[in-house]
Amino acid sequence: MTSAQSPRHKHIVLTSHPAQFGSQPHPVQWGNPNPQERGPIIATLGNLAHRNAIGTHSGGYAVYRALAIASGSLKRDHQADLTDTSPTVSIGPHPSWGDPTKIVALDPFGALDNHLFADLRAEGYDIRPSIAITKAHINIPELQDAVAQGRLKVDGKILKENGELVVTKAAIEPVWHLPGIAKRFGVEESDLRRTLFEQTGGMFPELVTRPDLEVFLPPIGGHTVYILGEIEAITDPDKPLAVRIHDECNGSDVFGSDICTCRPYLVHGIEVAIQTAQVGGAGVIIYARKEGRALGEVTKFLVYNARKRQEGGDRADTYFTRTECVAGVPDMRFQEIMPDVMHWLGITRIDQFVSMSNMKYDAVTKSGIEIVERITIPEELIPADAMVEINAKKAAGYYTEGEVPDETVLEKTIGRQYEDA
Amino acid sequence: MTSAQSPRHKHIVLTSHPAQFGSQPHPVQWGNPNPQERGPIIATLGNLAHRNAIGTHSGGYAVYRALAIASGSLKRDHQADLTDTSPTVSIGPHPSWGDPTKIVALDPFGALDNHLFADLRAEGYDIRPSIAITKAHINIPELQDAVAQGRLKVDGKILKENGELVVTKAAIEPVWHLPGIAKRFGVEESDLRRTLFEQTGGMFPELVTRPDLEVFLPPIGGHTVYILGEIEAITDPDKPLAVRIHDECNGSDVFGSDICTCRPYLVHGIEVAIQTAQVGGAGVIIYARKEGRALGEVTKFLVYNARKRQEGGDRADTYFTRTECVAGVPDMRFQEIMPDVMHWLGITRIDQFVSMSNMKYDAVTKSGIEIVERITIPEELIPADAMVEINAKKAAGYYTEGEVPDETVLEKTIGRQYEDA
Numbered sequence A, B: 001m002t003s004a005q006s007p008r009h010k011h012i013v014l015t016s017h018p019a020q021f022g023s024q025p026h027p028v029q030w031g032n033p034n035p036q037e038r039g040p041i042i043a044t045l046g047n048l049a050h051r052n053a054i055g056t057h058s059g060g061y062a063v064y065r066a067l068a069i070a071s072g073s074l075k076r077d078h079q080a081d082l083t084d085t086s087p088t089v090s091i092g093p094h095p096s097w098g099d100p101t102k103i104v105a106l107d108p109f110g111a112l113d114n115h116l117f118a119d120l121r122a123e124g125y126d127i128r129p130s131i132a133i134t135k136a137h138i139n140i141p142e143l144q145d146a147v148a149q150g151r152l153k154v155d156g157k158i159l160k161e162n163g164e165l166v167v168t169k170a171a172i173e174p175v176w177h178l179p180g181i182a183k184r185f186g187v188e189e190s191d192l193r194r195t196l197f198e199q200t201g202g203m204f205p206e207l208v209t210r211p212d213l214e215v216f217l218p219p220i221g222g223h224t225v226y227i228l229g230e231i232e233a234i235t236d237p238d239k240p241l242a243v244r245i246h247d248e249c250n251g252s253d254v255f256g257s258d259i260c261t262c263r264p265y266l267v268h269g270i271e272v273a274i275q276t277a278q279v280g281g282a283g284v285i286i287y288a289r290k291e292g293r294a295l296g297e298v299t300k301f302l303v304y305n306a307r308k309r310q311e312g313g314d315r316a317d318t319y320f321t322r323t324e325c326v327a328g329v330p331d332m333r334f335q336e337i338m339p340d341v342m343h344w345l346g347i348t349r350i351d352q353f354v355s356m357s358n359m360k361y362d363a364v365t366k367s368g369i370e371i372v373e374r375i376t377i378p379e380e381l382i383p384a385d386a387m388v389e390i391n392a393k394k395a396a397g398y399y400t401e402g403e404v405p406d407e408t409v410l411e412k413t414i415g416r417q418y419e420d421a
Helices: A059-070 A118-122 A141-148 A178-185 A189-198 A262-278 A297-309 A316-327 A340-344 A358-366 A384-395 A407-412 B059-070 B118-122 B141-148 B178-185 B189-198 B262-278 B297-309 B316-327 B340-344 B358-366 B384-395 B407-412
Strands: A131-138 A165-172 A215-217 A223-229 A241-247 A282-288 A349-353 A370-374 B131-138 B165-172 B215-217 B223-229 B241-247 B282-288 B349-353 B370-374
Touching (some): A059 B059, A141 A262, A141 B141, A178 A189, A223 A262, A241 A262, A241 A340, A262 A282, A262 A349, A297 B165, A316 A407, A358 A370, A384 A407, B141 B262, B178 B189, B223 B262, B241 B262, B262 B282, B262 B349, B316 B384, B316 B407, B384 B407
Parallel strands (some): A241 A282, A241 A349, A349 A370
Antiparallel strands (some): A165 A223, A223 A282, B223 B282
16 A cells, blocks of 8 residues: 555554543443443544543454554454344343442443444444354364263253254453452552553553543453353352363463363363253353463463473472563462453352362452352373472462372472473 | 552653664664674563563563562563573574565564573573474374374374374464565555554554664464474475464364364364374474454454354355454455464475465465465365355365355355254
């Protein structure tokens, strides 16, 4: 595209200030249970005066959108045609949607269900969903083994003869209410805004110039929720609910790396979810895009090398230390904001919590959700090389019904060396 | 953390301008084959005067890093201890590393192999790797079936008795040379910078205020490369090379959704890679973080609903149209910058290209890599509901050895309806 073709050579506004706008954008009353009073979240890049949020939709994929516009393949003013895209099932509203402290990291009204804000859309406001809900059939090879071994039974409705599993699934983008996020972490909102701006290399000056904009769509991955069984069972106090919250690990989830228990534990969570749905309850798997403990895969691989090569080999007693040397912290997942997805689903009690993580357990129970039982990963599902991880985690406070490994055990839990490979 | 504890309440610099720096940052001579002359990429958030790039490391995970600092769990001045983290194998340098047009979307020297820039690090420059290379054992359930069915043979070295596969893997962060990216898309660099700034909601004002900084680390996912067989075979003209470039699809890759061919084709790619490595060649799987055609998962699920609900059902003849209605384009993956990973590996000829995508084929061959043979997905691996996708793609120009479906076939290729579920 040449400059002559481009209509956009106007003054570049580096960052907006409240005074630059003649009219105030649509107000947002976060936590108001009435969606009309709460107001829509508008993160359009079309009419900038309409924006009442910092950042934009689709997280980092906005960079690809910019490439599409720069290269001339996408029109700058494209408005999404949302015909037929509405949720396949309604989720909520739940009492938690009206509690500004329960949900601070997503927009509970983000699915735009029941033609929400259709009137404003008709007036030309580019209001996009931050949540999408659909149906799917999924097929996981390990489940067919579970059927063959008699651990799972085909019921023809949830789990079909050919191994297919019928699910409802939802994709959820992060939508942060900055005052709520600050409160969750016990920091000043102004400190949070300044650090978010400075420590990302200067993303979004509006974080510091627009204190009136309280909503931020950060360019990080969101959550995908897989629901087995009837949606209504999730919130029915008389029906059992199984939940696994799983943090992304591409190397194991997709490629089956044997250094961790991620995929085996995920598949076990799905098995428990099926069994719970089959007795009339519901099973929920929440997949969080937090690769490598939210440190990213480059850092993860650097840590693998440091673990395997250190003196004495890859040992459970130095499992967390090696991450801390490289990243400065042993973990960056901040489970404090994770329970919001559960509150969006209206969860108040989890009968079976398929996770051993104490950080996840603490975050969920602290947010007001009761956990009845914690389900550990069956020993036979732990790859040999992942014993380093599992013993280190048990010693660090992860839940186990068995013995907590002491120092001697940790020192002796040694993984495969590079020379063995 | 209270304000009193925080040492950082200085003037907020919203965006830097060249004049604000007394001394020039380390120059970058992109495409110079001598790494010392090329210079390091410095995207530190510690000493800002050292920065010679826009953005920072770990993509969007910088947001979590900011949370870690805001909440007081990470020190602002933490410097990575890179002891023992260096690559398990050396990759390159290759002639392509010295060609500023062949690689524009990653830093070929990003692994900091052979203690690269150790002298500058010792002087206090916070230079971090953007590439990490490690080893792994992986275990994919479908491969055990392939062994049982005689399609794959255990050799004890690449594919072990217990189904384990021995791989070298590399994680690669995007590092963009903006003049090179602009050239690749045939746009003016200033237009590209301005659009990247404006169409992301104002990320990184330095894109427009610092034309002297030519390197940008965008907050998008990168690539993971899995290598089977000897590294040297990748560039040995006498040895065969199989490659699959796979774009992320979490719903299929992890959860086995039957609406597309993603996981089956990925696993088939791994099978071909094993076979090629077993005859003395190499197999390369490149996994690109481009969920939902780089539109993100919310958009993807919206499109699924629109496809399934449209009049006449989910049909191959409207497969691309539905995405275009919602997203404005049928695809946002921009394969034009994908071949850079192959040039980083030194690939000049691919004997078996495990992909039917014409966009990928065109991008790879246009970049100067020869493709000898294209490998389609075997018919028996296509889930019934994914026939809509595969026929639509064949009709749109995707490679097939069979017949290209005509309009009648496309109209008649109808997927499962929501009512059937």
